Amino acid sequence: MKKIAYLAVLSCFTTVVAIAAEENKVGIDVAKASSAKWSPYVAVAVPPVPAVAQKAWVRKPIDAFILAQLEAKGLKPSPDADRATFIRRATLDTWGLLPTPEEVKAFVNDKSPDAYEKLVDRLLASHHFGERQARRWLDLARYADSSGFQNDNTRPNNWRYRDYVISAFNQDKPFDRFIKEQVAGDELYPDSQEAKIATGFLAGYPDNANSRDLVQRKYQIATDITDTIGETFLASTTGCARCHNHKTDKLSQKDYFQLQAFFANTSFDQSSPLAKGTESAWDKRFAEQQAKYRAATKEIRDKQRVIDDKYRDASVKYQKERYLTDSREAIFKPEKEWNALDRWVNFRHKTVAGADGGVAGYLREASKEGHPQYSADKPEAWKEYQKLQAELRKFDDLRPVSGSVNITTATELGHSDSPPTFVRFGGIHERPLEEVQPVIPALWGGDKIEIKPTATSSGRRTALANWLSSANNPLTARVYVNRVWAQLFDKGIVPTPADFGRAGEKPTNPELLDYLADNFVKNGWSVKKLQRDILLSSVYRQSSAERPDVAKADPQNKLLAVYPRKRLEAEEIRDALLYASGELNDKVGGPGVFPPINQALVSGAADFNGDRAWVVSKDKDDWNRRSIYIFSRRSLPYPLLSNFDPANPSQAHHKRDVTTTPLQALTLFNSDITVNWSQALAGRVINEAGKDENAQISRLYQILFSREPSKAESAALKAFLVKEEAAVQQKVADGKFEAAVPLGVKDTRLVNPVRGAAFVDLVHTVANSNDFAYRF
Numbered sequence: 016m017k018k019i020a021y022l023a024v025l026s027c028f029t030t031v032v033a034i035a036a037e038e039n040k041v042g043i044d045v046a047k048a049s050s051a052k053w054s055p056y057v058a059v060a061v062p063p064v065p066a067v068a069q070k071a072w073v074r075k076p077i078d079a080f081i082l083a084q085l086e087a088k089g090l091k092p093s094p095d096a097d098r099a100t101f102i103r104r105a106t107l108d109t110w111g112l113l114p115t116p117e118e119v120k121a122f123v124n125d126k127s128p129d130a131y132e133k134l135v136d137r138l139l140a141s142h143h144f145g146e147r148q149a150r151r152w153l154d155l156a157r158y159a160d161s162s163g164f165q166n167d168n169t170r171p172n173n174w175r176y177r178d179y180v181i182s183a184f185n186q187d188k189p190f191d192r193f194i195k196e197q198v199a200g201d202e203l204y205p206d207s208q209e210a211k212i213a214t215g216f217l218a219g220y221p222d223n224a225n226s227r228d229l230v231q232r233k234y235q236i237a238t239d240i241t242d243t244i245g246e247t248f249l250a251s252t253t254g255c256a257r258c259h260n261h262k263t264d265k266l267s268q269k270d271y272f273q274l275q276a277f278f279a280n281t282s283f284d285q286s287s288p289l290a291k292g293t294e295s296a297w298d299k300r301f302a303e304q305q306a307k308y309r310a311a312t313k314e315i316r317d318k319q320r321v322i323d324d325k326y327r328d329a330s331v332k333y334q335k336e337r338y339l340t341d342s343r344e345a346i347f348k349p350e351k352e353w354n355a356l357d358r359w360v361n362f363r364h365k366t367v368a369g370a371d372g373g374v375a376g377y378l379r380e381a382s383k384e385g386h387p388q389y390s391a392d393k394p395e396a397w398k399e400y401q402k403l404q405a406e407l408r409k410f411d412d413l414r415p416v417s418g419s420v421n422i423t424t425a426t427e428l429g430h431s432d433s434p435p436t437f438v439r440f441g442g443i444h445e446r447p448l449e450e451v452q453p454v455i456p457a458l459w460g461g462d463k464i465e466i467k468p469t470a471t472s473s474g475r476r477t478a479l480a481n482w483l484s485s486a487n488n489p490l491t492a493r494v495y496v497n498r499v500w501a502q503l504f505d506k507g508i509v510p511t512p513a514d515f516g517r518a519g520e521k522p523t524n525p526e527l528l529d530y531l532a533d534n535f536v537k538n539g540w541s542v543k544k545l546q547r548d549i550l551l552s553s554v555y556r557q558s559s560a561e562r563p564d565v566a567k568a569d570p571q572n573k574l575l576a577v578y579p580r581k582r583l584e585a586e587e588i589r590d591a592l593l594y595a596s597g598e599l600n601d602k603v604g605g606p607g608v609f610p611p612i613n614q615a616l617v618s619g620a621a622d623f624n625g626d627r628a629w630v631v632s633k634d635k636d637d638w639n640r641r642s643i644y645i646f647s648r649r650s651l652p653y654p655l656l657s658n659f660d661p662a663n664p665s666q667a668h669h670k671r672d673v674t675t676t677p678l679q680a681l682t683l684f685n686s687d688i689t690v691n692w693s694q695a696l697a698g699r700v701i702n703e704a705g706k707d708e709n710a711q712i713s714r715l716y717q718i719l720f721s722r723e724p725s726k727a728e729s730a731a732l733k734a735f736l737v738k739e740e741a742a743v744q745q746k747v748a749d750g751k752f753e754a755a756v757p758l759g760v761k762d763t764r765l766v767n768p769v770r771g772a773a774f775v776d777l778v779h780t781v782a783n784s785n786d787f788a789y790r791f
Contacts, residue, residue: 053521053522053525053529055489055515055516056489058487059489059492059493059529059532059536060529061533062080064076064080064530065079065080065082065526066083067079068086069086069091072092073553074551074552074553075548075551077527077548077552077554078552080524081527081554081574081575085574085576088568088569088574090576092553093558093576093577094557095557096557096559096791098122099119099721099722102118103720103721103790104790105134105550107587107591108147108502108790109143109147109546109550110144110147111147111150111584111586111587111590111591112143112587112590112594113591113594113719114721115718116714116718116721119717119721132551135550135551139543142181142185144184145180145181145185146641146643150642153180154671155243155667155669156176156197156215156216156243157219157220157664157665158173159219159221159648159649160647160648161647161648161649162222163222163665164221164222165223165225166223166224167648167649168222169648170423171418171419173215173423174417174604174605174606175212176212176216176218178604178605179209184542187541187543189540190484190495191485191486192540193540194480195480196209196210197213197216198476198483199214199476199479200212201424201472202427202472202476205471208290208422211422211424212424214283214423215424217240217281218283218424218425220239220243221239221664227337227339228341229345229360229364230342230345232363233356233360233363234439235444237436238257240278241254242254242257242666242667244274244479245274247667248483249494250493250494250512250513250519251266251459251514251515251516252264252513252516252518253271253274256271258442259442261516264458266456266458268439269438269449270454270457270458271456272436272439273453273455274453274454274455274456276451276475279433279435279436279473280428280432280433280475281426281476282363282425283423283424283425283426284426287421287422287423288421289421289422297604297606298418301418301419302420305414307413308413308414312413318399318403319400319404322374322378322396322399322400325396326374326393329377329381329388330374330376330377330378333381333388334368334373334376335347338364342360342364345357346360346361354432354434355432355433355434362428375400375404378400379397381393382394382396416609416632417606417646427471427472427473429471431471431472431473431474432468433475436451436453453475453478453479459488460488462482464479464481466478486536490515492532492535492536492540493528493529493532494515496528496531496535497509497528498512499542499545500549503549503550503555504555504575504578504579505579508525508528509522509528523573523574531545554575559577559578559580562576578791580789580790581789583788584659584660585642585656585658585659585661585671586641589656592782595699595718595782596693596695596696596699597696597759598692599639599641600636600641602640605644606646607645607647608632608637608638608644608645609631609632609637609645610631610632611631611688612631612653613654628651629646629648629651647664649665658676660673683782684779684783689782690755692782693755693775693778693779693782694756694757694758695758696715696782697757697771697774698760699718700714700718700778701757701760701765701766702759702760702762705765708736709729712729712733713729715778715781716781719786720786720787735777735780736770736777739776739777743772743773744769747769754772755775757774
């Protein structure tokens with residue numbers, strides 16, 4: 016079994032790679048002069064396509080830029096990968112899924128001169144393209160379906176933003192428009208519900224609804240947004256400048272807070288109603304289920320309302336008094352006296368506290384003797400309230416678990432004036448210094464931008480969005496094409512995708528980066544055209560086979576003489592296993608779903624709103640949805656994915672880590688879920704290949720690896736099958752083992768239960784191999 020290297024084995028070894036100092040310079044000396052001159056902060060210059068000797072290798076101008084460096088180093092590019100390897104690679108990169116054996120066969124046998132073009136165009140046209148690209152973008156948007164912190168409240172509208180991103184990539188929405196909608200959709204396109212939903216990009220910050228300092232919370236939210244904008248669109252570690260002048264880049268504290276000032280008047284409305292006529296099937300089901308719940312619980316809720324009405328004023332007053340001084344100054348102030356900051360604070364207070372100020376919490380505390388608000392009637396009222404809550408819980412099964420009839424959108428609360436923004440000493444909220452206005456930092460060109468307030472908005476985010484998406488902006492296009500390059504080649508041309516500054520790494524091929532950025536803008540900011548050019552290039556077609564000459568001359572493969580292998584990401588591993596088993600539910604969009612997890616993880620857990628932390632979806636088809644649709648709770652990540660380095664939604668996540676740990680092997684070997692998928696895959700293989708075991712092994716390899724097994728692999732697997740059958744037979748005979756047999760076999764005469772159980776073990780083993788877990 017030479018080709019089958021198991022994760023379990025790999026996890027037992029540590030590979031130490033010693034790279035000599037002179038080897039670290041490989042690839043840098045070739046582009047040393049151009050890298051030294053190149054700056055991310057000057058306008059993109061259109062570089063000439065290099066002249067190269069091996070002209071026949073150049074399918075796209077991209078190739079000439081790569082080949083020029085290789086020839087300068089005396090290296091030749093690798094030959095093309097075989098077609099089966101290429102379609103598996105391209106399908107995983109564009110869809111995050113495996114190709115079917117039929118798709119592989121059709122491509123391998125396609126002798127037409129535009130076979131590659133037809134393949135790539137088919138991949139880009141599929142809805143799977145949007146799902147894969149959206150996962151990358153959601154990493155940057157710190158996407159989750161809950162708010163984090165100790166209560167980790169559910170955000171019932173967030174899935175709409177996720178679906179917006181999927182749709183945007185599938186429509187090939189111009190990237191400049193994509194930026195504008197996410198940063199200022201509510202201002203720029205006030206009549207577009209889609210654009211308002213797009214501002215969920217800004218609203219993805221972790222949030223503590225329990226914070227008793229509303230003014231400081233405003234500062235923390237604005238800080239999160241500022242840092243995300245800087246890293247995501249500009250590849251700048253702006254957050255460093257919040258506390259002090261940036262140590263390496265020319266970004267001062269004042270620059271940082273001038274950037275933060277663009278968001279001074281920004282708030283978020285989580286209860287904006289869906290526009291009539293735009294309700295999806297999910298929205299209608301939610302409304303119907305909610306109506307059923309309300310009808311069934313009306314009498315109980317009416318009794319609760321009587322108690323609420325009696326104690327509401329006292330509850331609201333008590334709740335407001337618990338906030339800190341500067342918050343109290345705003346929330347006790349008459350509305351007619353509110354300034355811009357007061358409006359923000361009061362809207363925030365209404366959002367997190369609710370109209371009744373939390374009567375239940377008030378009664379719970381005020382019913383205790385010794386409490387300042389204690390009175391003799393409150394213990395009995397609290398006892399009655401608890402009784403009613405217990406009655407309500409009996410109807411939990413009627414409550415809609417996920418979804419809503421609202422959207423979340425950025426808002427400026429109907430006013431054009433903004434709260435003041437100050438430089439903060441050491442970044443400390445309590446130590447304001449000089450007031451600043453929104454200005455583009457000089458480091459990024461210091462462009463003079465015009466801010467045009469409207470009757471309902473400051474216009475600040477509009478000005479910023481227009482600058483970010485401008486063709487003259489030196490950073491945005493460079494940063495995004497670098498992200499796409501990193502997606503397809505594992506590393507970006509600038510290896511530090513979140514840091515184009517002096518502390519980041521220099522580009523390995525600055526001319527290529529500028530060529531891609533310039534072409535991206537000229538092609539209308541089309542993401543699909545950008546990816547199409549790369550996917551059809553010779554550099555992308557190269558074999559990933561190891562080459563000693565390249566390993567010696569360029570050990571880090573900076574020059575890309577060999578296509579870089581890459582382990583599949585967490586979602587790809589799960590989704591590919593689902594596909595292979597034939598269990599994948601290809602439904603697109605909708606509220607997050609809840610596949611089964613170990614209930615010990617959620618015992619007693621619930622968020623602050625009374626929502627249950629993880630209620631398994633009733634529809635079993637939802638258990639097999641793609642990973643992007645799994646409900647993302649910050650405090651409870653889906654366990655099957657968590658061992659494979661998923662994104663951390665607490666902040667913008669720029670590059671997936673790749674670790675090799677025993678837990679990964681144990682997850683794939685021991686998880687009931689993966690065992691069940693192996694049973695389903697075994698059944699699929701038997702249905703498609705028939706009774707012949709050679710054909711079964713061949714079909715298994717076609718499904719998982721897009722290739723045929725070698726003679727040595729076939730022999731090793733057949734020997735494994737014989738040995739495993741004997742082991743299963745012994746355990747069955749001892750009465751100590753319940754065999755896991757293939758599932759879904761149409762003709763049960765094809766399967767001997769004991770031999771079938773051994774075949775399930777074989778399938779499970781092969782699915783745990785590196786040939787499956789890596790993209791070559």
